[in-house]
Amino acid sequence: MKRIHRVSAIIKILSDSPNKVFSLKQFCESFDAAKSSISEDLQAAKEVLEQLKLGIIETMPGAAGGVKFIPYISDEAIRELQSELCERLSDSSRILGGGFLYTSDLMFDSALVKRVATVFARKFQNCGADYVTTIETKGIPVASMTAYMLNLPLVVIRRETKVSEGSTVSINYFSGSYDRVQKMSIAKRAVTPKSKAIIIDDFMRAGGSLKGISEILSEFEIEVVGTGVVIAAVEPEIKKLESYCPLLYLGKVNETEKTINVFANESIF
Amino acid sequence: MKRIHRVSAIIKILSDSPNKVFSLKQFCESFDAAKSSISEDLQAAKEVLEQLKLGIIETMPGAAGGVKFIPYISDEAIRELQSELCERLSDSSRILGGGFLYTSDLMFDSALVKRVATVFARKFQNCGADYVTTIETKGIPVASMTAYMLNLPLVVIRRETKVSEGSTVSINYFSGSYDRVQKMSIAKRAVTPKSKAIIIDDFMRAGGSLKGISEILSEFEIEVVGTGVVIAAVEPEIKKLESYCPLLYLGKVNETEKTINVFANESIF
Numbered sequence: 001m002k003r004i005h006r007v008s009a010i011i012k013i014l015s016d017s018p019n020k021v022f023s024l025k026q027f028c029e030s031f032d033a034a035k036s037s038i039s040e041d042l043q044a045a046k047e048v049l050e051q052l053k054l055g056i057i058e059t060m061p062g063a064a065g066g067v068k069f070i071p072y073i074s075d076e077a078i079r080e081l082q083s084e085l086c087e088r089l090s091d092s093s094r095i096l097g098g099g100f101l102y103t104s105d106l107m108f109d110s111a112l113v114k115r116v117a118t119v120f121a122r123k124f125q126n127c128g129a130d131y132v133t134t135i136e137t138k139g140i141p142v143a144s145m146t147a148y149m150l151n152l153p154l155v156v157i158r159r160e161t162k163v164s165e166g167s168t169v170s171i172n173y174f175s176g177s178y179d180r181v182q183k184m185s186i187a188k189r190a191v192t193p194k195s196k197a198i199i200i201d202d203f204m205r206a207g208g209s210l211k212g213i214s215e216i217l218s219e220f221e222i223e224v225v226g227t228g229v230v231i232a233a234v235e236p237e238i239k240k241l242e243s244y245c246p247l248l249y250l251g252k253v254n255e256t257e258k259t260i261n262v263f264a265n266e267s268i269f
Numbered sequence: 270m271k272r273i274h275r276v277s278a279i280i281k282i283l284s285d286s287p288n289k290v291f292s293l294k295q296f297c298e299s300f301d302a303a304k305s306s307i308s309e310d311l312q313a314a315k316e317v318l319e320q321l322k323l324g325i326i327e328t329m330p331g332a333a334g335g336v337k338f339i340p341y342i343s344d345e346a347i348r349e350l351q352s353e354l355c356e357r358l359s360d361s362s363r364i365l366g367g368g369f370l371y372t373s374d375l376m377f378d379s380a381l382v383k384r385v386a387t388v389f390a391r392k393f394q395n396c397g398a399d400y401v402t403t404i405e406t407k408g409i410p411v412a413s414m415t416a417y418m419l420n421l422p423l424v425v426i427r428r429e430t431k432v433s434e435g436s437t438v439s440i441n442y443f444s445g446s447y448d449r450v451q452k453m454s455i456a457k458r459a460v461t462p463k464s465k466a467i468i469i470d471d472f473m474r475a476g477g478s479l480k481g482i483s484e485i486l487s488e489f490e491i492e493v494v495g496t497g498v499v500i501a502a503v504e505p506e507i508k509k510l511e512s513y514c515p516l517l518y519l520g521k522v523n524e525t526e527k528t529i530n531v532f533a534n535e536s537i538f
Binding site for chain 1: 422
């Protein structure tokens with residue numbers, strides 16, 4: 001196997017499994033190459049990705065030694081993504097009445113979702129989370145892709161108790177969006193007590209659902225170490241949670257004039 | 270930019286956007302290289318991926334010309350995935366009673382889901398689908414990842430009508446698993462009439478939900494051109510739909526003896 005093959009193969013294999021640690025030995029065996037060659041290949045792979053701003057290869061020293069791929073999206077690519085999303089969200093045909101916007105096409109657009117997830121993965125790479133959590137339904141693809149990027153399990157909180165979830169813990173919470181008390185439930189076996197979680201969701205208004213998620217997790221003494229939402233409404237100004245990171249802000253939706261005010265979170269990093 | 274950099278960069282860029290067509294011109298411009306060099310680079314990239322069985326680079330001739338990455342998983346890797354899943358599913362602690370198994374940890378394990386999705390992507394690569402559809406909730410990650418691999422939009426059918434879906438079409442159907450009539454609804458603006466869809470779901474027993482999905486799609490004259498499920502129960506023997514492709518079969522679940530019989534679909538390809 002030639003050097004050019006090994007370098008491309010390493011990039012492909014590492015970036016197919018983000019945040020998974022591979023030992024140098026694995027590559028030596030797969031490619032039948034000496035450790036010194038693989039080290040050089042890794043250096044070349046690192047340079048390519050840095051130059052392209054497509055990710056980071058991190059080498060961990062020590063007896064075991066290992067290497068992993070960390071997903072990355074440049075500030076420039078984030079701004080591009082934000083302005084593309086703002087444009088698509090400003091389309092007046094999205095207005096559904098009651099302040100609701102149709103966003104399913106975006107939340108279920110996997111290529112777009114992957115870019116959004118890379119932003120959250122970059123944001124929460126080093127917060128020591130054990131899980132990514134979300135509440136069904138529209139946030140699942142972005143949460144699932146974020147979990148993939150961070151190599152973490154995804155925990156989906158359900159709205160109704162399902163027999164297929166086994167024994168569950170449920171809470172009631174007030175949803176401002178729907179102006180009523182809603183229920184959420186989590187499978188007991190989905191989580192380990194005293195761990196850490198990131199919450200990822202598609203949309204927040206006052207943050208009732210997100211607060212609910214944090215409460216249901218606190219039943220297991222799970223600490224929320226980061227919250228990412230694709231879109232956060234500007235109003236109400238007072239939110240039910242202190243810290244959250246939106247990709248975009250949704251301002252006024254004027255149903256009469258058919259205008260939607262949506263803008264980027266400039267200070268996402 | 271050296272050749273080794275260009276080849277690895279091409280592999281990374283193409284495989285990050287499966288089934289998306291890139292023009293050779295794009296690469297010429299990005300890498301400031303002649304068309305002949307890029308053609309040679311693509312040939313090298315093709316060879317690396319073929320050798321590793323990690324995907325196919327397809328070049329389309331013609332005036333426009335273009336190149337795309339087609340995800341691939343080898344027969345051997347499929348068998349490995351199946352036997353790993355069988356082993357994990359046979360764990361008796363998954364038995365929940367009423368014939369239900371706890372599978373959320375697997376369906377929400379993004380790295381595993383990606384491998385499963387690659388099987389479905391390989392299976393349905395050439396069936397001309399315009400969408401991937403699923404019904405909430407547990408099938409969403411695998412359906413979303415399949416959609417990503419095939420570069421298709423995902424359509425999630427909801428159990429309840431939501432204001433955020435706009436105008437919807439709903440049907441009632443009989444679910445054998447839950448032994449009752451259930452409802453499903455689809456946003457009108459999520460689909461285009463007279464198109465084609467693949468259905469991906471986590472589990473089927475008699476196929477009531479899948480039949481329901483196909484019925485709700487037929488309201489829009491959408492043809493189902495492929496159905497993939499992660500796990501299909503062996504019983505009941507008579508299913509409500511004719512054609513479906515499971516990765517695994519679930520046989521008898523003996524609650525007294527705490528045994529689960531699960532085995533691979535050997536003829537998946």
